């Protein structure tokens with residue numbers, strides 16, 4: 001049995017499999033990174049190795065990163081935003097130094113996943129209540145927060161769809177105030193990623209007049225040099241599934257495409273080994289508890305072991321690793337970390353507990369020193385050992401949780417599954433609410449064969465009109481992509497007249513300028529600027545800027 005624990009040797013592998021937790025590296029690689037910061041400083045001049053052959057559009061994004069631009073990266077589920085962001089973070093850290101690049105995400109789960117901290121904790125704004133001046137005062141009175149704001153040269157924000165406009169504007173205001181600078185974001189470079197067609201910010205009270213999405217923030221457009229929509233989808237390969245999901249994403253599904261879903265709807269009970277996704281957490285807990293109770297096996301309880309200061313510990317509890325995990329023989333579980341990508345022990349892999357084995361090292365998570373043995377659906381069996389999750393303040397860990405990298409997996413919530421890639425799911429959408437939920441649930445699956453659906457009706461598919469309007473700015477470039485193979489929208493903040501020109505339109509000395517008639521007409525149509533502004537801007541460039 002201990003032999004199979006040899007998989008630890010492979011644990012330094014960098015994650016290629018993305019989902020919330022798989023956004024983080026395996027425990028061993030986290031430890032290695034932590035050490036290398038202090039002892040084995042790596043050669044900064046080396047370009048980090050990519051795990052993928054990047055597409056043209058991904059490569060173009062990386063070029064923008066290298067050229068020092070502020071970027072917003074968006075795209076459908078499964079277009080590789082997260083794997084690209086991870087690579088970008090490495091590039092940025094090499095360029096600016098680890099302590100100058102702050103990696104954040106809108107939620108604790110997403111933050112742990114990219115080995116960052118929540119946006120709130122980076123900012124030092126507590127829960128973000130109060131007006132701007134109050135928030136600035138809060139930051140100024142927090143020495144560490146002031147240091148973070150002043151040190152930052154780049155701020156990375158993942159899962160931006162869950163950040164509300166007001167918070168985005170407030171943070172930009174704080175950046176200017178704390179850094180005593182009139183520049184946008186006080187001169188901090190932004191790299192932001194997310195898909196606004198996925199889950200939106202959660203508000204306790206409905207207020208139709210409220211600016212909901214970050215792109216509605218006053219400072220949104222001026223925050224970025226480039227806004228990019230990735231178009232190549234990797235998670236799914238079946239054309240009809242991709243088309244179906246694209247329709248659902250935009251809330252304008254072709255009825256014929258929706259018929260495909262009928263094959264996935266069935267009144268019969270699905271295979272019990274398939275993960276169930278529910279819109280609401282009470283359904284998730286109910287299913288997991290019921291299934292657990294139904295098993296008459298002896299239960300083993302694993303209590304998470306946390307280290308660190310109180311406010312940071314709270315963030316650990318918001319992450320994916322549970323405070324308390326109850327397991328027994330027969331329990332369905334899912335990995336929440338990548339342990340060994342090559343052998344398929346990846347975040348999101350599901351399996352069944354087949355028994356327990358004594359832990360020779362003496363785990364502190366359970367008094368009996370027992371570790372679960374899990375047989376994954378691939379047929380491979382391993383002993384699961386405790387893993388670590390960190391809360392970071394900049395580049396230093398400030399809290400750490402030790403827990404088994406497992407959650408019960410008869411059911412999970414759609415909010416928790418945002419970002420996951422799954423082979424098989426059963427989703428009951430009868431209680432789906434709000435925009436993006438059906439899209440997030442269905443876009444987790446890799447193929448139609450793996451989808452089992454209930455409680456679905458087309459009325460559950462909702463895309464927010466404001467989101468649709470926002471994404472219309474990317475449309476013409478997608479057409480352009482078909483022509484020249486690039487799906488990148490250049491959106492210069494300094495000069496709005498240059499909105500739809502891509503880098504390829506520029507020569508290296510910047511003296512020769514070209515623009516396509518199609519882009520020009522589109523820009524006029526969108527009333528982005530007047531004909532006079534447009535021509536004067538381009539003529540001045542042609543005259544030899």
Ligand SMILES: Nc1ncnc2c1ncn2[C@@H]1O[C@H](COP(=O)(O)OP(=O)(O)OP(=O)(O)O)[C@@H](O)[C@H]1O
Pocket residue numbers: 016017018019052053054055058075076077078079080081082083084195234235418419420421
């Ligand atoms: N250039 C590439 N070549 C091959 N596979 C890739 C490439 N880029 C991404 N992938 C794969 O695509 C899948 C989805 O990637 P990823 O999870 O980063 O997408 P995402 O856009 O972040 O999705 P979501 O919006 O659902 O979180 C992953 O399995 C990843 O390994």
